[in-house]
Amino acid sequence: MARFFFKSQDISGDGIHIRDVAHVRALRLRIGDELTLCDGAGTDFRCRLASLGADFALAEIAGQSPSRGEPSVRLSVFLAYAKGERLEYAVQKCVELGAAEFFLFPSERTVSTPDGRALEKKLARLAAISESAAEQSGRGIIPDVSACESFESAVITAKSSDLPLFFYENEKNLTLRDAFSENSAPKSVAIVTGAEGGFTPVEAAIATQHGLRSVSLGARILRCDTAPIAAAAAVMYITGNM
Amino acid sequence: MARFFFKSQDISGDGIHIRDVAHVRALRLRIGDELTLCDGAGTDFRCRLASLGADFALAEIAGQSPSRGEPSVRLSVFLAYAKGERLEYAVQKCVELGAAEFFLFPSERTVSTPDGRALEKKLARLAAISESAAEQSGRGIIPDVSACESFESAVITAKSSDLPLFFYENEKNLTLRDAFSENSAPKSVAIVTGAEGGFTPVEAAIATQHGLRSVSLGARILRCDTAPIAAAAAVMYITGNM
Structure with missing residues (x-):
């Protein structure tokens, strides 16, 4: 309909x-x-x-x-700036999967961080993609897309979620399953994923100092647009929303 | 490296x-x-x-x-023909997530089914995408991409997996979790997803007659390129590969 x-x-x-x-x-x-x-x-x-x-x-x-399309968990998606098409793809797919909101942020390996007019344009384009994906997938809200000024401000915003997850390629110990076994019924989850090339050890240290859980997405190296989608799908599965 | x-x-x-x-x-x-x-x-x-x-x-x-990049489960991905770019995305992302092989097939709602020269070209292009995604993500194999002649032949091929899953938008009862609770440690899993517009009730009936489990991917309507990626991510999570 x-x-x-x-x-x-x-x-x-x-x-x-x-x-x-x-x-x-x-x-x-x-x-x-x-x-x-x-x-x-x-x-x-x-x-x-x-x-x-x-x-x-x-x-x-x-x-x-x-609206039947709203999941029971509030999922906030934090995306490091990446090449235009990859961000667009990640936003579209994560809206379909049930994300509640998006935050863009610069990271050390971000190739270019838009500002001023370019940032406004990017946010407007992603907001339009969010609206059309929400309409098409039967969501009850249009997820907001906004920008954080720095990596640290993104981390600080993410940590207000019940379960803030930092996806780090060099994390060898903690898995998504471990993180959820420590907090099995979070009302809100944040997922933070990197740019092409991932995060640096310094960024990982800052994230964990702020209380984010550094987790692995498995043995395969996922592209920067695949990681948030895979993480969002897994979170929806784990929380009984898929 | x-x-x-x-x-x-x-x-x-x-x-x-x-x-x-x-x-x-x-x-x-x-x-x-x-x-x-x-x-x-x-x-x-x-x-x-x-x-x-x-x-x-x-x-x-x-x-x-x-190779460390090979998951413990053999995941076969069956994709109905869809617009070119969507198939390419789905193949790239599913290779990164650990899919072992791909089968394309026509379905009632497929807008156009390539044959002859066009099919050869499509398979060659998807094989190249599979190889480069396998290289980039650290896989130990290059997943094959081949074509099934009909919907029914795809279903028959899928049913040789330990757990063949048919993702159907109108499925209201069985979830992915239910399917895995019936068969908790499959060595091989098949996921079968539709074209734009999904499957028809007749196709769903054929699939279940052949023993495929009709399952839902939740309350939100996923695009035809999102569904296989979400399903692959969930299967890798469930089987301890993510």
């Missing part, structure tokens, strides 16, 4: 005004067709298309229920 | 001849530098670059050991 996000100011006494009229037309929806409108705060509205003009579309509300 | 695959005919009394001389030069390797050469059959050779010419490169063998 067609699915759109709306903003609270789009609701009126008549129903919900859909902003993306072009999308409604592209899907060839007709008057009376059912569709789901989500408020982006975890509630789905079951609707019927009530009227459709050249530049407006109005949906009549038939009922509401909590 | 630099890592290459070689073929058995590349070994001589002097050492191992590296075919991809351009790659050796691109990595700026010098005489005496250490590198790993893998036979593609699970053995790594610790080597030193012994000589390097315009069109040849020879490595001296210093020792050998089993």
Whole structure:
């Protein structure tokens, strides 16, 4: 069924005004067709298309229920800046898997850290990817994408999660399973993954000093866009959300 | 450390001849530098670059050991034909995660099934992606990519695995966890995922008639390139390989 996000100011006494009229037309929806409108705060509205003009579309509300696409765990994904396409791919896939929010950060092995106008543009592009992945996968929220100023500020933000995990290629002892056996039912999990080339020993030391758990993703070397997706999938599996 | 695959005919009394001389030069390797050469059959050779010419490169063998990048479970990945880029992503990521082999197959919702020359080209391109992902991630084998003639032949091939899993969007009962609780230590696992739009009820019926376990990947709708990656990551986690 067609699915759109709306903003609270789009609701009126008549129903919900859909902003993306072009999308409604592209899907060839007709008057009376059912569709789901989500408020982006975890509630789905079951609707019927009530009227459709050249530049407006109005949906009549038939009922509401909590969005089924929200996992029981709050997953925050921290991504070191990497080449554009890799970040985009990681954000899209992690939204589908159930991530709640994203933070980008610079790391020692980051090749280039965007700032000013370039950063604004990157955040806007990733926000659009997040919204479309959320719509397509049936999420109840649109995960935010924001930027941390430094590696350390990313680590400090991550540590407010119940279980903050730092994925480090040189970690030989602790596995994801070990980390979850120490804290088996976290309400929130953070995953922090590196750029091409991973993290440096100094960064790993800073992360563990702040209380992050340094964990391995196994014997194979994962690319910087594969690691967050694999970690997100495993977290969703472990917490009973997949 | 630099890592290459070689073929058995590349070994001589002097050492191992590296075919991809351009790659050796691109990595700026010098005489005496250490590198790993893998036979593609699970053995790594610790080597030193012994000589390097315009069109040849020879490595001296210093020792050998089993490749550390091979998981304990044999994972076969069955992918319905999808748009080119999506298959390429899925193959690259699943090789990094430890897949042993790939089978492509047509399904009812496949938009276009390549044959003849187009199929040959697609298989060659995916084989090259598999090889480079295997090299980069430290695998001990290069996973094969081949094609099944029909949906049913894919299902029949999949069922030779100890635990053949069919990922079906409309499956509401069985989860991945349930499937593994019935068979907790499979030596081989097959994962079968659909094209854009997933599988039809008729296909799901055929798969379960053949003994495949129809399982869900959770409440969120995953794209056709996300599902195999998420399933592969979960299988590697469950079997203690991640």
